[in-house]
Each structure stands twice: as C-alpha cells, then as structure tokens.
Amino acid sequence: MIEERIKSGIVDMMERAAFRVPDDVLNALKRAAEEESGVAKSNLMAILKNLDEAGRLRLPICQDTGTPTFFVELGEDFPIRAGIYNLITEAVREATRKVPLRPNSVNPWTYENPGDNTGRFVPVIHVDIVPGDRMRVTYLAKGGGSENVSQLFMLPPVAGLKGIKQAVVNAAYNAGTQPCPPVIIGVGVGGSADIAIKLAKKATLRPLNERNPDENLRKIEEELKEKINSMGIGPMGLGGKTFALAVHIEWAHKHPASLPVGVSMLCWAARKSIADFLPNGEFRIVVP
Amino acid sequence: MEYYIKTPISEEEVRKLEAGDVVYISGKIITGRDQVHRRALEFYKEGKPLPVDLRGMAIYHCGPIAEKKGDEWRIVGFGPTTSARMESVEADFLRAFGVRLVIGKGGMFERTTQAMKELGAAYLAHPGGVSVLATKSVKRVLEVHWLDLGIPEAMWVVEVENFGPTMVAIDSHGRNLFMEVMKRAESRRKEIFEELK
Numbered sequence: 001m002i003e004e005r006i007k008s009g010i011v012d013m014m015e016r017a018a019f020r021v022p023d024d025v026l027n028a029l030k031r032a033a034e035e036e037s038g039v040a041k042s043n044l045m046a047i048l049k050n051l052d053e054a055g056r057l058r059l060p061i062c063q064d065t066g067t068p069t070f071f072v073e074l075g076e077d078f079p080i081r082a083g084i085y086n087l088i089t090e091a092v093r094e095a096t097r098k099v100p101l102r103p104n105s106v107n108p109w110t111y112e113n114p115g116d117n118t119g120r121f122v123p124v125i126h127v128d129i130v131p132g133d134r135m136r137v138t139y140l141a142k143g144g145g146s147e148n149v150s151q152l153f154m155l156p157p158v159a160g161l162k163g164i165k166q167a168v169v170n171a172a173y174n175a176g177t178q179p180c181p182p183v184i185i186g187v188g189v190g191g192s193a194d195i196a197i198k199l200a201k202k203a204t205l206r207p208l209n210e211r212n213p214d215e216n217l218r219k220i221e222e223e224l225k226e227k228i229n230s231m232g233i234g235p236m237g238l239g240g241k242t243f244a245l246a247v248h249i250e251w252a253h254k255h256p257a258s259l260p261v262g263v264s265m266l267c268w269a270a271r272k273s274i275a276d277f278l279p280n281g282e283f284r285i286v287v288p
Numbered sequence: 289m290e291y292y293i294k295t296p297i298s299e300e301e302v303r304k305l306e307a308g309d310v311v312y313i314s315g316k317i318i319t320g321r322d323q324v325h326r327r328a329l330e331f332y333k334e335g336k337p338l339p340v341d342l343r344g345m346a347i348y349h350c351g352p353i354a355e356k357k358g359d360e361w362r363i364v365g366f367g368p369t370t371s372a373r374m375e376s377v378e379a380d381f382l383r384a385f386g387v388r389l390v391i392g393k394g395g396m397f398e399r400t401t402q403a404m405k406e407l408g409a410a411y412l413a414h415p416g417g418v419s420v421l422a423t424k425s426v427k428r429v430l431e432v433h434w435l436d437l438g439i440p441e442a443m444w445v446v447e448v449e450n451f452g453p454t455m456v457a458i459d460s461h462g463r464n465l466f467m468e469v470m471k472r473a474e475s476r477r478k479e480i481f482e483e484l485k
Contacts, residue, residue, distance in 0.1 A: 039455070043415050046453070050418040057424075062417040063353050063365030100364060102353040102440055111323065113438030145370045145394070145416065165484045173477050177394045177466045178370050180416035227480045231473035236415055237394055238457065239469045269417040 002079060003087055005281030006135075010091035011098065013139045013273040013285065014068065018060045018099050021051060022288045024208040025184075025245070025270045032182060032235070032242040040240025044182075047235070047268060062269045065101040066141030068092045068123035071202070077133035079279055084135075085125055092116070092123045104144070126198075133279045138205060141271040146183060147264075149175035152197055155259040164189055164261050165224060171263035172228040172244065177237020180267035182245045184208070185228070188262035191252035196262030199250035204266035206248045207287075221247045235268075292450070295389070296344030299408035302388045305456045307463035311412055312452035316430065316445060317346040317391070321369050323441040325377045327434060332384045339433040340445055342385040346412075349374060349392030350422075351440025354429070361429040363446065367419030368393040371411070379403035391454060395466025401458050411458035413466075425451040 033044035054061040096117045105119040153167040188199030212218040224247040234240025274287040295315035353365030371392030378400045388409050393416035431445040457465045
C-alpha cells in the first residue's frame with residue numbers, strides 16, 4: 001500500500017514536470033521576452049506560446065523528455081529505504097507508458113533501447129540519508145542537449161578567483177548555440193572532479209527567486225551572468241541579451257593541489273518537480 | 289521575407305531563400321538524426337537504396353515521441369534536436385542524397401555551410417524545445433523505417449502543414465547566422481578576460 005502510494009506520487013511528479021516549468025522559470029522567461037527585441041524576442045515568444053499550449057493540450061513541452069534523474073533526501077526513519085531504488089524504477093516505467101515519455105536509455109555498445117527509460121544506472125538516483133521520518137524527492141528531466149555541454153575544468157590552484165570566472169565564461173562560450181538557451185548555469189567549485197560536476201548540477205536546481213545566502217558568491221553570480229550575457233549569444237544562439245537566466249554557485253572544500261570547476265547547464269525547459277512523502281506514503285507536491 | 293514552401297523543393301526555390309527569412313513548410317518531412325545519418329551513409333557506400341527518396345526533401349534533426357494506437361502512429365513530441373552532432377557527416381549526406389533543406393536547432397558549421405553553398409541547400413532553425421507547436425503541425429505519420437534503432441533514432445516520414453515558423457540560418461549563398469553570432473561572442477570573450485579580476 002505504502003509502496004503503491006509512493007510509486008503513484010513519483011509518476012504524478014514526472015507527469016507534471018513533462019507539461020510545465022516551475023513558476024520561477026516561467027516568470028524569468030516572461031521578463032526576458034519583455035527585455036528582448038527582434039529574433040531573440042520572437043524565439044522567446046515561441047517558447048512562451050509552447051509552454052501555454054503544452055499545459056492546455058497536455059503534450060510534453062519538449063520531445064526530449066530527458067534522462068529521469070532523482071535527488072532523494074531519505075529520512076533515516078522513513079519506512080522504505082533500500083526499496084526506494086526499485087520503486088523509482090517502476091514509477092519511471094509507468095510514467096514512460098502513461099505520459100508518454102520518449103525512451104531515452106540506450107546501451108552505449110549495442111545502441112539497443114529497452115524502450116522504458118530504464119537500464120544500467122538509469123534512472124539516475126542520488127540518495128542522501130537525512131534525520132527524520134520523511135522523504136523529499138526532487139525529480140529532474142534532464143535533456144541531452146544541455147547535458148552535452150557539461151564541462152569540467154581541473155584548474156591549477158594559482159588560477160584563483162579570476163581563473164574560476166574565466167572557466168565559467170569559457171564554458172558558456174563553448175556551449176554556444178547548443179544547449180537551448182536561455183539556460184540556468186550551475187557552477188560547482190572545489191571538491192573532486194565528480195563532486196564539482198554533481199554540485200554544478202544541483203546548483204541548476206536552486207529556484208531563480210532564491211538568493212545565494214553568501215553575499216560574496218551572490219556578487220560573483222551576478223557578475224558572471226552579466227559578462228556571459230554580454231557575449232550576445234542570446235536565446236537559441238541567434239543573438240540577444242539572454243543566454244543565462246541565472247548563474248548559481250555551489251562549493252566544497254578541495255585538495256590543496258586541485259581546483260576543480262564543474263559547469264552544468266539546464267535548458268529553458270527546466271522540467272523539475274519536488275514532493276514530500278509522509279511515512280504512510282501520502283505525498284504533497286511542492287513544485288510545480 | 290516570409291515563405292510557405294511545399295516539399296519536395298527545387299534548387300531554384302532553395303536559392304531564393306536568404307538568411308533571416310521565415311519559412312513554413314507543408315508536405316513530407318523526414319526525421320533523421322545521429323543513427324539515420326550513420327546508417328544512410330553506410331547504405332550509400334554499399335550501393336543499397338534508402339527506404340525513402342530524399343531528393344528535394346527536408347531532413348529534420350528530430351527524435352520524436354511517438355505512440356502506437358492500434359495500427360496508427362501518433363506523434364506526441366516533434367521538436368528539433370541539436371544539429372551540431374551531425375556536422376561531421378551532413379555535407380556527405382547532402383551530397384549523397386540530394387536533400388535541399390535541413391531543419392534543426394543550434395546551427396551547423398563551416399563544412400555544412402560550404403556544402404550548402406555548393407549544392408544548393410539551406411538550414412532552417414526551429415526554436416529548440418518548442419515541441420508542442422511543431423507537434424500541432426503534424427497531419428499524420430506516413431511511414432516509419434529503421435525502428436530497430438529505437439523511436440527517437442528511427443526514420444519517420446511525416447506529413448506536416450505549415451510547420452514553423454523556422455528561420456533560414458544558413459543560406460545557399462554562404463551566410464551562417466549562428467557563426468556570425470559566435471564570431472561576435474568570441475571577440476567579446478577576449479574583452480571579458482581582460483575585465484575579470
């Protein structure tokens with residue numbers, strides 16, 4: 001029973017995310033459309049019209065319904081623990097049939113596609129054990145176009161703050177016209193190579209109306225956004241002022257010899273949902 | 289200029305298109321992304337015919353969402369994918385099969401631009417992620433080939449009506465709007481590197 005509830009909760013989360021973006025992203029796109037003109041504006045107007053019709057017609061916003069990715073904060077006293085992996089995988093199979101989602105899990109050696117968005121290490125599931133008896137699940141439908149421009153820079157520590165900033169500007173330039181801009185840019189500074197990239201991806205999930213609590217980092221985020229947008233790549237790479245809706249930074253302590261900088265981008269179709277589950281399996285959708 | 293084009297189209301028609309023009313397409317378009325390009329060029333090398341004649345056609349960089357209801361396929365998602373992935377093979381593809389229009393998102397580079405100029409072809413940019421508007425232009429699925437590659441990678445032959453708006457981003461006269469934008473970005477990036485502290 002509790003298993004069934006959790007599963008249907010996750011299917012519900014995936015379905016909602018397919019048809020809409022969270023309000024903070026929608027509002028940022030509307031603001032950008034007001035500020036732009038010409039081709040940039042017409043691209044943003046097409047995006048807004050698409051979002052409107054996706055909701056009305058219950059059709060996926062984008063045909064790339066992404067790699068199903070889950071960040072789970074699992075209460076140590078929540079009744080389901082190791083079983084959560086199977087439940088999420090089952091929910092992914094069901095949502096793939098129901099929505100329907102595009103089958104995006106492919107064997108890299110044989111190109112075989114199982115057709116249900118599952119496979120080796122798919123869905124992607126990150127679990128953190130936290131105090132308490134509840135579970136919070138964040139679902140991200142990560143498109144291939146924006147994932148393909150993920151970048152890792154293993155800088156020499158003498159590169160310092162300037163080097164970090166240059167790496168992020170370079171990452172945006174290298175991504176160029178490819179990741180379906182406007183994008184949310186996540187930056188992970190420090191840690192090891194894997195941690196930098198993971199933090200970068202997590203940083204893209206921070207709501208656009210939530211400020212970085214660290215005043216210095218907030219200033220760096222603003223500066224990078226302004227510099228990156230001044231390159232004029234614009235929506236869809238056809239020119240304009242809005243390449244980045246935001247730059248978000250996360251960080252970790254690092255080895256003295258290393259300065260990893262991970263950069264992850266989330267396309268404007270930032271499809272994510274968040275739900276809280278009670279110990280009896282009842283759930284409340286928090287986003288969208 | 290704004291054009292309403294019906295496929296197949298002639299070289300003369302495609303030569304009229306200029307970078308920045310807006311184009312709506314009706315008629316048959318054929319999806320082809322990574323694996324269609326790979327397999328089609330293998331067929332060409334081996335002298336085997338493709339299941340569909342691509343002369344004068346529009347090839348669409350798209351991996352759709354499709355579901356089968358009874359005997360009929362229904363398209364649920366029909367937005368463009370990143371064209372840059374096909375850059376290394378598109379010039380050969382155009383040359384081999386006589387395609388006149390390539391539709392996708394994010395643009396293509398030097399080699400494709402040169403081939404389009406030489407052969408008479410154009411690249412149309414559809415806004416990325418804007419899948420619902422594209423889906424609404426689909427009249428029906430006419431054929432599907434190579435389904436063994438999976439739904440996104442198969443070759444879908446689809447009848448559309450007023451598919452668009454797309455923008456001519458690479459024309460047959462050597463202009464490439466994406467490369468123009470990135471050239472400006474490159475010089476601005478150099479300035480930014482000086483400004484950063």
